[in-house]
Amino acid sequence: MAIELVCPAGSPAMLRAAVEAGADSVYCGLRDDTNARNFPGLNFSPAELAESVAWAHARGAKVLTAVNTFARAGAADRWRGSVDAAGEAGVDAVIVADLGVLAYARRAWPGLRLHLSVQAAAGSPEAIAFYAREFGVKRVVLPRVLSVGEIAALMREIEVETEAFVFGGLCVMAEGRCALSSYATGRSPNLSGVCSPPEAVTYTEEEGGAMTSRLAGLALDRYAPGEPAGYPTLCKGRFEVEGALSYLFEDPVSLNAIGLLTELRRAGVTAVKVEGRQRGKAYVARVAATFRKAIDLLERGGDPSELSAELTDLAEGGRETAGAYRKTWR
Amino acid sequence: MGGAAWRGRTGRSAGGAAADLLMAFRAAPERVLTGAVRGVAARRPEVFERLGDARRADFVIAPTDFPVAFRLRPDGRTGEVKVVRHDDDAPCAARITGPLVLLLSLLDGSADADAAFFSRRVRIEGDTDATVALHNTLEAAELSLADVLGVRPPLREPVTRGASAALAVLRRHAGVA
Numbered sequence: 001m002a003i004e005l006v007c008p009a010g011s012p013a014m015l016r017a018a019v020e021a022g023a024d025s026v027y028c029g030l031r032d033d034t035n036a037r038n039f040p041g042l043n044f045s046p047a048e049l050a051e052s053v054a055w056a057h058a059r060g061a062k063v064l065t066a067v068n069t070f071a072r073a074g075a076a077d078r079w080r081g082s083v084d085a086a087g088e089a090g091v092d093a094v095i096v097a098d099l100g101v102l103a104y105a106r107r108a109w110p111g112l113r114l115h116l117s118v119q120a121a122a123g124s125p126e127a128i129a130f131y132a133r134e135f136g137v138k139r140v141v142l143p144r145v146l147s148v149g150e151i152a153a154l155m156r157e158i159e160v161e162t163e164a165f166v167f168g169g170l171c172v173m174a175e176g177r178c179a180l181s182s183y184a185t186g187r188s189p190n191l192s193g194v195c196s197p198p199e200a201v202t203y204t205e206e207e208g209g210a211m212t213s214r215l216a217g218l219a220l221d222r223y224a225p226g227e228p229a230g231y232p233t234l235c236k237g238r239f240e241v242e243g244a245l246s247y248l249f250e251d252p253v254s255l256n257a258i259g260l261l262t263e264l265r266r267a268g269v270t271a272v273k274v275e276g277r278q279r280g281k282a283y284v285a286r287v288a289a290t291f292r293k294a295i296d297l298l299e300r301g302g303d304p305s306e307l308s309a310e311l312t313d314l315a316e317g318g319r320e321t322a323g324a325y326r327k328t329w330r
Numbered sequence: 331m332g333g334a335a336w337r338g339r340t341g342r343s344a345g346g347a348a349a350d351l352l353m354a355f356r357a358a359p360e361r362v363l364t365g366a367v368r369g370v371a372a373r374r375p376e377v378f379e380r381l382g383d384a385r386r387a388d389f390v391i392a393p394t395d396f397p398v399a400f401r402l403r404p405d406g407r408t409g410e411v412k413v414v415r416h417d418d419d420a421p422c423a424a425r426i427t428g429p430l431v432l433l434l435s436l437l438d439g440s441a442d443a444d445a446a447f448f449s450r451r452v453r454i455e456g457d458t459d460a461t462v463a464l465h466n467t468l469e470a471a472e473l474s475l476a477d478v479l480g481v482r483p484p485l486r487e488p489v490t491r492g493a494s495a496a497l498a499v500l501r502r503h504a505g506v507a
Contacts, residue, residue, distance in 0.1 A: 011470035013439070040459055041380040041466030199459035211453070229448050276444075280469040282435075283442040314445045 002299050003261065004271035006064065006163060007288045010042040010278055012052045015063070017281040019055075022292025025062040027095060028052070028277065029193075034082040035066040036119060037277040038193025050089040062092035067105075068117035069193045070098045070176070080104050087112050095141065096120075097176055102135040115139040115163070119176040119190065123150075125157035132160050139163055139270065144171055147327040148260060152267035161270035166257040167287055168275025169316060170323050171195075172250050173235060180234040184216045201232045221252075228252075228318035252317035258294050259305035260325050265298065283314055335421050336456035342417040348397035349415055356398075356413035363400070363411035366480040370473065371406040377471040378406040384463035385409075387423035392416055393430035404464065424456030424464075431500040436465070438474050440497060 007023035009015035018026045029035025031043040044052065053063045065086040071079040079101045086094045087109040094112060096102050097119035105114055116122055116131050118141040131137040139161035142151060155162065171178070178195075182188040185200040200216040209225030213232045220237040223229050230236045230252020239248050255275070257264070264272065272295075274287050290311055294304035312320055345352075352359075371378055378385055385405045392399035401412040401422065414420075426433070428451050435441035436452070443465050446452040454461050475493035476486045 010466060013470050013472045039466060040382055040384065040463035041470070197459075198462040199457075201458040203454050203458070205453055205455055211450070223450070226450055229450055278466075279444055280442055280465075281439045281472075283444070286442075313449070314442055316444070316448055318448060 003265055003269065003295050004163075005288065005291050005295055006271050006273040007284055007291075008168075008274055008277040008279070009052075009284065010037065010039075010280070012044065012048050012055075014277075014279075014281050014284055015052050015056065018284045018288050019059055019061045021285045021288035023061060023284075023288045025064055025092070025271070026056060027064040027066055027273075029066045029068075030082050030085055032078060032082070033191075033193040034069055034071075034079050036068050036117075036189045036193050037066075038069075039198065039278050042278060046085040046089065049085060049091070053089045053091055057090070063089075064093045064095055064115060065089070065091045066095040066117065067101055068095050068097045068119045070119075070190050071100050072191060076100065080108070083109065083112075093139070102131070102137070106135045113138050115141060117141055117176075118143060118165070118171075121175045121177060123154070125154060128154075128158045128160060132158075141165075141273065142269075143175060144255070145174070145324045148263045148267055148325050151264070151269065155268035162268070163271040163273050164257075164264055164269045165255060165275055166261070166264070166272040167291065167311065168254055168279075169231065170250065170253070170255045170275075170321070171235075172324070178235070181215075184218055184234055196231070196233045203232075230317045251319070251321070253319040253321045254315035254317075255323045256308065256311060256315065256320035257322055257325055258291065258311075259308045260322060261294055261298050261304045264325075286314065287311060336423060336425075337419055337421055345397045345416050352398045352413060353415065360411060360413055362480055363478070364409070366478050367402070367404060367409040367411060368407050369480055370471070370477055371409060374471070375406065377467065377473075378404065378409075380467040380470055381463050384423070384460040384467075387457065387460040387464075388421070389460070389464060390414065390418065390422045390425040391433060392425060392427045393433055394427060396430045404467075422456065423460045424454060424458070426452065426454055426461065428452035429504055431497060431504050434475065435497050435501055437468055437478065438494065438497070439469055439472065440494060441501065443469075 004024045006025045007018040009018055009026045009028040015026045029043045056063050067082045083105045093115045095115045095117045097117040114137045116137045121143050122128050123143045128140050141163045144165050176190050181195045185197055187194055187197045189195040196215055202214045204212045212222045213220045215232055220232055235249040236252045294307050298304050389402045390399055399414050399416050401414045403410050436443050474490035476489040481489045
């Protein structure tokens with residue numbers, strides 16, 4: 001069976017663009033802090049979700065709904081409400097990280113497929129077996145810190161489907177555990193659904209064309225005139241330490257694993273995932289079409305790596321990486 | 331968000347004779363553009379719900395290769411667009427700057443905003459939250475240049491197709507594809 005192509009949607013328009021460009025499945029979230037892309041103006045109302053599910057199903061595509069932030073004490077009704085809205089809309093699966101939300105979904109919607117979000121950071125056979133046994137999780141979205149070899153080894157020891165990120169923004173922290181955004185702004189992807197919330201981000205253009213990005217007043221980077229920029233996250237800040245200026249945690253680059261599709265399929269990965277619900281129609285149409293072409297080429301025995309350079313202009317910082325898949329720092 | 335307190339740096343050009351001419355005759359384009367915003371609000375009020383508080387924010391859209399800029403308040407049926415000089419220093423929530431063809435392509439969703447930002451072709455100053463809300467609203471709205479110009483059916487579809495094709499050519503020509 002061909003690898004499933006899972007693409008992002010931040011709006012019904014983007015969902016349609018993804019499906020029309022060749023996505024097998026589209027993932028999206030509701031318009032609140034129950035998903036990890038809780039940006040202003042983004043996401044779906046319950047009515048839009050139901051309409052979009054019907055539209056996608058009529059075209060043979062699936063809709064997966066992310067309810068993948070961690071429910072807060074005293075406010076768990078909102079997470080239960082999002083699971084209910086997804087179930088009522090007839091989505092094909094919900095993508096969940098929180099143990100309590102998983103337990104609720106399992107109990108309230110026993111027929112609803114559960115995928116484990118990357119936010120759960122489940123990267124060991126024992127952790128994955130726990131989620132499968134206790135909640136009936138059918139698919140695990142793999143942490144973005146595993147090499148292809150580690151994924152292949154993992155696949156030999158687990159019995160659920162896996163989904164691996166192949167394009168878009170990278171998060172090299174233990175996902176669901178990163179506190180950098182919280183430290184600077186009081187809001188995080190884990191609890192609020194936003195990393196570097198836009199109300200805390202400023203860009204200052206300086207005379208001569210340089211630009212400084214700041215998060216809650218902390219300078220993250222100063223870009224020279226014309227120098228490609230990255231997302232305003234602390235993990236991609238450029239800092240001076242002992243006289244040397246460098247990206248301490250992570251360069252501002254995008255993941256592009258199109259050249260690794262053959263190896264990922266050989267490792268047994270069920271689905272490949274594109275990051276970027278916050279992007280838009282133009283982005284998802286191009287990325288979905290390119291990966292559709294790559295997967296079809298793979299199915300015909302071809303080498304998808306010939307398409308590696310097709311998406312570079314969409315990359316953060318204008319640069320791409322195979323990320324941890326080709327881990328070289330150990 | 332929604333306030334109009336940001337002024338930004340000074341020292342921008344007033345735009346010269348072309349700007350003087352466009353400012354003298356700004357009433358007609360202001361009427362068309364304001365009518366287009368209000369027309370979309372009347373036909374599709376749900377578009378403006380995504381903006382939240384940002385609907386009351388003033389955005390200055392400043393094409394770097396056009397003599398004048400535009401001040402947009404996307405407040406649904408009371409929204410308005412004004413033609414302003416590039417050195418207009420009235421407070422606004424945010425200022426979005428870039429080549430005209432790229433700004434138009436962001437409006438109709440045919441260009442990717444993050445890629446435009448990464449490449450530094452589009453610059454954002456002021457309230458990032460309001461700007462993100464505006465971007466996501468435009469992405470969801472599926473507006474075309476025909477909507478911006480207030481073109482109604484049956485001309486809307488052919489104008490949309492023609493404008494999209496023209497924008498694609500202009501983007502390639504300007505190297506902002």
